Amino acid sequence: MVVVWLIFKTQPSAERHAAPNEPQISVQVVTLQPRDMPIRITSYGLVQPRVQSQLVAQVAGKIIYIAENAREGGFFEEGELLMAIEPDDYQVEVDIAQANLADARARYEEEEALAEVAEQDWKRSGNRGKAKALVLRKPQLAAAEAAVHSAKANLKRAQLNLKRTKIVAPYHGRSLSKNVDIGQVVGVNAKLGVIYADDAVEIRLPIKHSDLMFLQLPEVANISNKIDLLPKVMLRSSLNKNHRWQGKVVRTSGAIDENSRQLSVVARIEDPFNPVDVGKHPLKINQYVAAEIEGNIVKDAIVIPNKAIYQGAYVYLFTDGIVKRQDIHIVWQDSHAAVIHDGLKAGDQLVLTPIGQAVSGTPVKLANTVDKQSMVNKQNTQATERAGATP
Known part of the structure; x- marks a missing residue:
């Protein structure tokens, strides 16, 4: 009896648990x-000049002048003298060409006078037949005339070479690099430096195939007269997100990239170096930027x-x-x-x-x-x- 009583007394009591369907x-x-x-398409790219030119020597000689603005980072105006090659030899060539032209003209005038005399002599001779060209000195006159044309061409070439000793800026822009210095002798086709136009820069932006449906891309040939329809682009520096620039998509690449199989668009920023825009940080060539392209709604x-x-x-x-x-x-x-x-x-x-x-x-x-x-x-x-x- 004592054992039975202890078993009932010490049996475990059941604990109350939450219902299995009660949310926990x-x-x-x-x-x-x-x-x-509004859809915004994100892409990334490098800032590149809209126009970039390699300055090349068209004549050989010694560099005697380099403008301060032609050095790396310098700004220059259209028509500004950037570099100069020693012109003395080319000035001599011009003087010689001018003398040769004067001599050729004198010979032509002489032959012209002799041709007139020959024609008069033929008429006085009483010959009724037609005089041969050689008798009338027509070949000699033609040769003298050709010599004048040749002398003019030589003078023009000499003057052109003399003009080419001055390397002049073809547009308003900035110097990217300089490859020569004063006193250096350069040959024809020597690379003198690289410049670019500073009126605008462009950024090539690859677009995923799935994002193309959200963009109104300038694919038609006459899109230039519908500038307001071009998608806007907001660009940000990868180093400082507070540096922002606004541009527009102006064209697309002519073909799908063979490696990435993506189509690229080209965004353009006008006046990227304009100091009038207070607080606007200037862009740098080859700067890596993030872009948000305005898409459809x-x-x-x-x-x-x-x-x-x-x-x-x-x-x-x-x-x-x-x-x-x-x-x-x-x-x-x-x-x-x-x-x-x-x-x-x-x-x-x-x-x-x-x-x-x-x-x-x-x-x-x-x-x-x-x-x-x-x-x-x-x-x-x-x-x-x-x-x-x-x-």
């Missing part, structure tokens, strides 16, 4: 609403924050106290948000709280909900405002 996870959700989404788009997307393929929806895994098709995505083409609709309650690899049907309870997709709008309007800001 608290989630925050947002009710999806369609909105107009997607009407009535379903836009969700990236943090709600799992493995780039699905999201979780809140339905009747449980979570449901929903596959999605993303048509466009940036660093903040994604535009969904298929899988979601207006009124769906999107789970924003990270819940890992939850199983569909897992019971959850609501935390504070986000009203009218304010969370999504906050995530995405940052990109819109940043792209729409002016430098």
